[in-house]
Amino acid sequence: MLQRTLYRLVALVLLLSAPAAVQGQEPDPLQVGEVTLADEGIIYLSLAWRYHPGDDPRWADPAFDDTDWELVEPLLASGGRLPRDGWPGTGWFRRHLRIAAALRGKPLVIRIATPGATAVFLDGVALMDTAASGLAVRAGTSREVVIPPRPDHVLAVRHIFSPPGHARSGDPGFLLSIERPDTVQLQIAVERRGTMSLAVFAVLPAFLAAFLALFHLALFLSYPKARENLFYALSLVASVGIVIFGLLQRWQATNEAWRALAPRLAVSSVLAAIFWGLLTYYAVRTRAFPRVWIAFAAIGVALMAVTLLLPKPPYTWIWSVYFGLMVIEVFRMEGSGTTVEGEGGKVLVGGFAVFSVVLVLQILIDFGLIRPVAGIGSVWVFGMLAFEMAMSLFLARGFGRTSLHLERRLAEVSALSEQVLAQERAAHEQELHRRLLEAENARQTSEIDAARALQLSMLPANLPAVKGLETAAVMATASEVGGDYYDFRVAPDGSLVVAFGDATGHGVAAGIMVTAVKALFSTLGGGESLSGVLAECDRVLREMYVKPLHMCLTLARLTPGSVTLCSAGMPPVLIHRAGSGEIEELGSGGRPIGSRLCGVWNEHSAPLGPGDTLLFASDGFAEQLDLADNPLGYERMAEAFRAAADAPACELVDRLLARAAAWRGEREQGDDITFVVVRARAAH
Secondary structure (H helix, E strand, C coil): CHHHHHHHHHHHHHHHHCCCCCCECCCCCEEECCCCCCCCCEEECCCEEEEEECCCHHHHCCCCCCCCCEEECCCCCCCCCCCCCCCCCEEEEEEEEEECHHHCCCEEEEEEECCCEEEEEECCEEEEEHHHHCCCCCCCEEEEEECCCCCEEEEEEEEECCCCCCCCCCCCCCEEEEECCCCHHHHHHHHHHHHHHHHHHHHHHHHHHHHHHHHHHHHHHHCCCCHHHHHHHHHHHHHHHHHHHHHHHHHCCCCHHHHHHHHHHHHHHHHHHHHHHHHHHHHHHCCCCCCHHHHHHHHHHHHHHHHHHCCCCCHHHHHHHHHHHHHHHHHHHHHHCCCCCCCCHHHHHHHHHHHHHHHHHHHHHHCCCCCCECCECCCHHHHHHHHHHHHHHHHHHHCCHHHHHHHHHHHHHHHHHHHHHHHHHHHHHHHHHHHHHHHHHHHHHHHHHHHHHHHHHCCCCCCCCCCCEEEEEEEECCCCCCCEEEEEEECCCCCEEEEEEEECCCHHHHHHHHHHHHHHHHHHCCCCCHHHHHHHHHHHHHHHCCCCCCEEEEEEEEECCEEEEEEECECCEEEECCCCCCEEEECCECCCECCCCCCCCCEEEEECCCCCEEEEECHHHHCCECCCCCECHHHHHHHHHHHHCCCCHHHHHHHHHHHHHHHHCCCCCCCCEEEEEEEECCCC
16 A cells, blocks of 8 residues: 555656756847836846856857857756756856847846856946955845847856855855846845745744644653654654754855754754654554664664764765665565554555655755756655644544544444344335335336437437548447437538537436437537537527536537537547547537536637548546446547547447447446547548
């Protein structure tokens, strides 16, 4: 259970967080206009710039050819696009701009936030130099300039930064922005939002962890045999330490001593949190502690020593390896068959699975393999919150289990007594109940037979003959009558109009809806506008007010060379291209007709080549279940269609029905399966 949950969560998180390709602004310059500055008055140039290592004054010249420079994101942040050969300490960045006519000759503010010695040039003219001014600011220094009256310009930045050898304080790059002169208040608002984000993603989780630590420590003091409460409280205390030392590293960034010590203490706290979390797992999932916990304690102490004593410890590697060992140990224990099944175990396993996946995501972010999720680099906080809540719920339930079990036993005794009395009453009523069931079964059988006869009577007796088109249709009814429906009409212009739908509900009620739609199609089906036909059908059905029924319906107009389709809540029609063998989808969505919702229906068109085949399929095909309750699904439906597409139309529908029967095996068919196939005849 744990392994399967972890695998699924890891796959989902990696899929959702996979980084998009970094896009540079070349060969098109960045467009700077009044619209781009309209909202907050700021354009952050954080996407990839042209970059070259080294130092050459010629690279400030706007006429210099930089087309062969590599693309690098200027923040030089982990998870971003970094130089291929690493950051050498000195490099030049260039960004081409195109200024809108309305901004030329007007003042704009160019702001740079940088930890290093950074010089900014506009069209070869030096604007600011933090080395010359003695500035090295992350908050930003700015210069107001009047944009020359020409459209194209080049920003060049010479950036020099070598972080301290024993620790790195933030990212070594720079952030340059173009702002309106009136953005000071906006900057204040941004800083306030940053403070709020810090409170939400750091301070509040730390307060929650501290509160839970005190709570579980109190539980342990009241019942010392429940050692899991003590271990978990110590794990929470270590989690609080992670947040505190991380904040100290940020707030004391200019203090060399704290810059060196804070990350070491933070990683040591991570190691402690992992160790005490493992002991918590042992306490709730094993009868006796495995002796391997001693090895984990020794490894944790050794890694802490490495963290605190090495000049440049590999922080992420240290805690990632320890975390990986813990995950391996949990997998080993879960697979050994020696774990204890306790109440609420699914909550605990789920919390651990979420925590593990989020930490894997954090490792990938720290190593730069993926970008931060939604701009948040410290995603481990969310995993910690999920695990804290799951573990707290699991442990807190333990104190109520004894009384709960007692109440259940008393309830069982009472239920057994009542069951004896009920059995005596049931013995007298059993015969009457059997007769009532027989009568009800007979009534339902009669209604199903009537509904099936009504449903089949709505289908066309013969398929239309249209020059250049080959048609086939089939309906395999289920034990419970559905509302599948198809119909044809040859329009005055010689085209073939197909109606294919599915009424909600089952039985006679669905048959009534199909009857109404068939009557409307017989009257309106030859109209030129498919969306107009749907709108008129919708109007009539809404006036009938057949609550709560409605109809999903697709109308299609076909000629040997084209198809136009309008859908009201039906799945898309599949098109098999004879030339390429590819499967395409055409038309989907729209609201069903006859519902209480308002909306419009859009027409979609596509060309048809010789041999191209269209498949109209009801949802009963894709929703067929096998013996393990797995649906056949739309992907397998498309593959089955592709495999049978070369067969004649009549044989094609038979192959699809055989595929559905093979999928469900001995299972009873749960819904009607309906196919309509139309093929553009190949030219001879």
